[in-house]
Amino acid sequence: MSCNGTACVQTCPSNLPQNCNGTCIAQNAACNGTCPSGQRVCGTTCIGIAAPACCTTTDCSATGAHTVATCTNNVCGTTCDSTTSSCGTSCVDKNSDNNNCGTCNHACTGGTSCTNGTCTCPAGQGLCGGTTCVDLSSTSHCGPSCQACSGTTLRCSGSSGSCVQCTSSTSSTDCTGGRTCSNNQCICSSGTDCGTAGCVNTSTDNNNCGGCGSSGSSHVCTTPNTCGGSGTSGVCGCTPNCGTRNCGPVPNGCGTTCGTCSSGSQWQCNTSGQCICTPSSQCGTHQCGQASDLCGGQVNCGPYGGGCPPGQTCSSGNCQCTLGAPACGRCLDWNFESGDISGWSASGGSLQLAANAGEGNYSLSVSVPTTSSQISVWVSLCGGASVTFPPNGYKFGVDVRFQTQYNGPGFGDDGTGSDSGSPGVLLAVDGASYVLFSSSSPIPSGTWYHYPLNVPTYTSSTTTLGLIFAPNASWSGTIYLDNFYLQ
Numbered sequence: 001m002s003c004n005g006t007a008c009v010q011t012c013p014s015n016l017p018q019n020c021n022g023t024c025i026a027q028n029a030a031c032n033g034t035c036p037s038g039q040r041v042c043g044t045t046c047i048g049i050a051a052p053a054c055c056t057t058t059d060c061s062a063t064g065a066h067t068v069a070t071c072t073n074n075v076c077g078t079t080c081d082s083t084t085s086s087c088g089t090s091c092v093d094k095n096s097d098n099n100n101c102g103t104c105n106h107a108c109t110g111g112t113s114c115t116n117g118t119c120t121c122p123a124g125q126g127l128c129g130g131t132t133c134v135d136l137s138s139t140s141h142c143g144p145s146c147q148a149c150s151g152t153t154l155r156c157s158g159s160s161g162s163c164v165q166c167t168s169s170t171s172s173t174d175c176t177g178g179r180t181c182s183n184n185q186c187i188c189s190s191g192t193d194c195g196t197a198g199c200v201n202t203s204t205d206n207n208n209c210g211g212c213g214s215s216g217s218s219h220v221c222t223t224p225n226t227c228g229g230s231g232t233s234g235v236c237g238c239t240p241n242c243g244t245r246n247c248g249p250v251p252n253g254c255g256t257t258c259g260t261c262s263s264g265s266q267w268q269c270n271t272s273g274q275c276i277c278t279p280s281s282q283c284g285t286h287q288c289g290q291a292s293d294l295c296g297g298q299v300n301c302g303p304y305g306g307g308c309p310p311g312q313t314c315s316s317g318n319c320q321c322t323l324g325a326p327a328c329g330r331c332l333d334w335n336f337e338s339g340d341i342s343g344w345s346a347s348g349g350s351l352q353l354a355a356n357a358g359e360g361n362y363s364l365s366v367s368v369p370t371t372s373s374q375i376s377v378w379v380s381l382c383g384g385a386s387v388t389f390p391p392n393g394y395k396f397g398v399d400v401r402f403q404t405q406y407n408g409p410g411f412g413d414d415g416t417g418s419d420s421g422s423p424g425v426l427l428a429v430d431g432a433s434y435v436l437f438s439s440s441s442p443i444p445s446g447t448w449y450h451y452p453l454n455v456p457t458y459t460s461s462t463t464t465l466g467l468i469f470a471p472n473a474s475w476s477g478t479i480y481l482d483n484f485y486l487q
Contacts, residue, residue, distance in 0.1 A: 042074060052076040066091035124159035135159070157184050203233035210234035224254055245273025266294050286317035401448045401480040445477075 012024035020031035028039075028046045035046035042055035052075050054060050060069035060076035066084040070077045080091035087094075087104035094100055094117055099107045101114035108119035111133035121133035128134050128146035135141065139149040142156035142163050149156055149163035155174060157164045164184035166174035171181035177198020179186040188199035194212035202208050206220070209227035211234075213219030221227050221236035230237025240252035240259075247269035250258045261267040261275035268276050277295035284291070286301040288308050293299045300306030301317065308319035467481075 045074065047074045064091065066093075137161075139163070155184075202227075204228055206236075209236050242273065246275050248273040264294060287319050288314035289317050291317075399448055399481065402445045402477060448480075 012019050015026075016024035017027050018025045018029060018031065020029075025031060026045075030041045030044055030046050033041060035041050038049060039046040040049050040055075047053040047055060051060060054071040054074055054076045057069050057071045060071050060078075062069050063078050066081050067078040068081050070079055080086050084091040084093050085104075087100045092100045092104075094102055094104075094114075096114050098114045098119075099105070101108050101119050102117040106119075108114050110127070110131045111125070112119040112121055112127075114120075121127060124136055125133040126136050126141065126144065126146060128136075128141045136143055136146070136159035137156050139154065139156050141147075142149050143159065143161050145162070147163050153163040153165055155164050155167050155170055156162075157167060161184075166181040166184060166186050168181055171186075175181050175186035177193075177196070178188065178191070179193070179199060180189050181187075182189070187193070190201075191199040192202045192208070192212065194200050194202075194208050197208060197212065200208045200212075202210055202212070202219075204227050206227045207213055209219050209221050211219045218236070221229070225236040225238045227236060228234065229239055231239055238254035240254050240256070242248075242250060242252050242258040245258045247261050248258045250273065252258050258273060261269050266278050266280055268278075270276050279293035279295045279297065279299070281299050281301075282291040282294060283299065283301035288302040288304065288306060289300075290298040290306050291301055302308070302319070306314075308314050312319045312321055314320075
């Protein structure tokens with residue numbers, strides 16, 4: 001405080017020179033929200049009315065390209081935006097500015113431009129160790145390696161390629177001998193590449209037959225041979241040309257004559273040059289089947305046109321019985337009609353024989369008088385001649401029909417009639433008996449029964465066969481027989 005002579009007044013220090021109602025404040029501070037004339041309030045501070053005085057950046061303006069306004073300590077200013085940097089008084093993009101590329105004052109020259117902060121040649125060009133951009137598709141500066149093309153690779157495949165043999169645009173001048181440009185290489189799209197001969201078809205080319213040839217090579221065909229001339233592609237040869245002739249001393253166009261016929265007296269060359277064959281039977285001892293006629297065909301042997309009589313088969317040129325052995329001189333069953341079976345006899349009961357009792361068969365009136373007896377009926381074969389049976393097994397059999405019911409009980413497997421069992425019929429061969437059939441119930445009348453019997457190991461010979469009827473009961477009736485047979 002100080003006294004001015006009439007009153008006490010407050011004295012403010014130099015750092016707070018403004019007296020605001022008894023309070024010392026800063027020179028630019030607002031007193032109770034009021035600033036001196038020519039100033040305005042900025043918070044608690046008084047600032048100038050116009051720029052460069054500012055309260056916020058909205059009071060300021062940018063002054064150049066790529067600049068932004070700033071307000072610092074209530075004074076307007078500028079700075080560079082986020083995409084540029086300050087070089088002197090200018091804001092520049094060092095990634096693309098050709099005068100300030102990468103750093104301030106680094107200028108791009110020789111046709112380069114600033115790309116990502118580096119002076120770079122345009123696409124398809126390069127410096128190639130110099131200071132000026134050059135075309136990388138030229139044969140003197142080919143590709144990224146700036147290669148100079150020469151020798152067999154005279155062409156440049158492009159600015160990003162390399163020296164090559166040919167390009168699609170130069171194919172007609174760079175590729176010769178029928179070759180075409182594929183993947184920058186002169187190749188044969190068809191045929192074989194035979195060097196200076198070019199692309200050739202080795203299937204038909206006389207100088208490159210089957211492969212690329214040279215003088216004296218097997219791939220060079222000499223007269224009269226041509227490539228494929230023998231009918232085989234890629235092989236030097238000659239096809240004889242005798243017209244319609246097959247033989248004779250006539251030149252064939254291949255250095256020889258039309259030749260002779262196949263060996264053998266049956267082949268002859270006639271005046272027309274044709275080989276003629278006269279067939280000749282070669283049956284020899286064959287009774288049946290076929291044999292060569294020596295002319296590429298066959299002839300039938302024997303009186304049956306290559307076959308055999310009924311009941312026989314052809315084996316190794318000989319007619320043989322289907323069963324392996326003949327019966328009565330023929331390959332037939334023993335039957336009643338031909339007289340193969342004769343000499344009827346019986347034992348153990350009474351027998352009455354009547355020939356041709358219908359259907360070409362024989363009827364036997366049989367009487368078995370007691371319950372424990374049987375009757376054996378015997379016949380002679382082939383007029384009493386011995387018959388040898390095949391060694392590989394066979395079936396004996398007989399066709400039987402009973403006039404009246406054939407009842408039981410019957411017999412045992414030994415054929416003696418002493419064992420109880422089913423009614424049946426046995427076959428006797430050389431003293432051995434075999435069951436042809438048996439039944440657990442009486443056998444009805446009026447029906448023909450075809451009874452086979454396997455005798456797989458019988459290999460002997462015999463002149464008689466026997467049928468043993470063993471009803472094992474007193475029985476009388478007529479039995480009809482048709483065929484004994486061997487299967």
